[in-house]
Amino acid sequence: MLSINNLHASIDGKEILRGINLEVKAGEMHAIMGPNASGKSTLAQLLAGRELYDVTAGSVRYLGHDLLSMSPEQRACEGMFLAFQYPVEIPGISNALFLKTALNAIRKYHLQPELDAMDFLSMVRERMQRVGMDDAMLLRAVNEGFSGGEKKRNEILQLSVLQPRLAILDETDSGLDIDALKLIANGINDMRDPARAIILVTHYQRLLDYVVPDFVHVLSQGRIIKSGGADLAKNLEQHGYGWVNADEIDSE
Numbered sequence: 001m002l003s004i005n006n007l008h009a010s011i012d013g014k015e016i017l018r019g020i021n022l023e024v025k026a027g028e029m030h031a032i033m034g035p036n037a038s039g040k041s042t043l044a045q046l047l048a049g050r051e052l053y054d055v056t057a058g059s060v061r062y063l064g065h066d067l068l069s070m071s072p073e074q075r076a077c078e079g080m081f082l083a084f085q086y087p088v089e090i091p092g093i094s095n096a097l098f099l100k101t102a103l104n105a106i107r108k109y110h111l112q113p114e115l116d117a118m119d120f121l122s123m124v125r126e127r128m129q130r131v132g133m134d135d136a137m138l139l140r141a142v143n144e145g146f147s148g149g150e151k152k153r154n155e156i157l158q159l160s161v162l163q164p165r166l167a168i169l170d171e172t173d174s175g176l177d178i179d180a181l182k183l184i185a186n187g188i189n190d191m192r193d194p195a196r197a198i199i200l201v202t203h204y205q206r207l208l209d210y211v212v213p214d215f216v217h218v219l220s221q222g223r224i225i226k227s228g229g230a231d232l233a234k235n236l237e238q239h240g241y242g243w244v245n246a247d248e249i250d251s252e
């Protein structure tokens with residue numbers, strides 16, 4: 001589904017990603033962990049098409065396309081979804097309108113008819129119930145005045161409405177209390193599907209108590225310095241990121 005090859009990227013001449021290699025297949029869940037400022041959000045945003053970065057080397061294939069030559073809209077229509085570390089507020093646009101517009105844009109791209117208002121509403125209400133969101137949230141402007149936990153729930157709602165092929169979640173767990181964390185974890189687990197891949201970007205192991213990834217990668221200074229199974233996250237929690245660095249030096 002996604003194949004990243006020797007990806008190098010810079011901002012203002014400063015190299016942030018320094019040779020990323022990653023293969024993600026349908027049905028898999030990958031966690032990308034790593035210390036602050038290691039480049040996790042940069043990688044996530046570059047994949048989604050944010051035009052802030054200069055790719056200086058390497059390539060990315062997504063569903064057989066050259067991802068880097070696709071517009072952000074095309075990426076979204078081809079099923080890529082990025083949940084931001086800091087969800088954006090969109091004053092004046094209701095949650096309902098936002099979701100309906102996004103969903104119908106994707107349907108149109110795939111030559112499917114628009115969902116009518118009633119079908120859309122009943123589908124959205126059912127999904128809202130699952131994430132514990134009140135109906136009233138549909139009429140509120142997207143994320144405006146939402147608490148941290150409400151923004152995260154809203155991201156999970158967006159996911160469950162848009163049903164992406166590749167979901168990239170950047171620090172979806174940050175700032176959540178334990179109940180919200182479990183709810184978000186349930187939402188993510190619900191999204192698991194043989195046809196879908198999920199990339200979870202997270203600094204902490206906490207979320208991974210409830211969501212068990214197939215693969216864990218440690219990003220440090222713009223490179224994946226270690227990959228493993230779910231156990232790797234446990235070891236990181238016990239020993240910290242310094243443990244990987246030390247381990248790396250030992251093995252060199």
Ligand code: ADP
Nearest residue numbers: 011016034035036037038039040041042043052
């Ligand atoms: P992480 O998500 O792993 O904490 P980021 O990808 O946010 O790391 O940041 C990686 C590095 O890139 C940091 O040193 C950060 O300061 C730098 N960086 C990120 N965005 C910008 C930007 N817009 N301009 C300049 N530097 C940036």
Ligand code: MG
Nearest residue numbers: 035036037041
């Ligand atoms: Mg950070």
Ligand code: MG
Nearest residue numbers: 040041085171
């Ligand atoms: Mg980040």
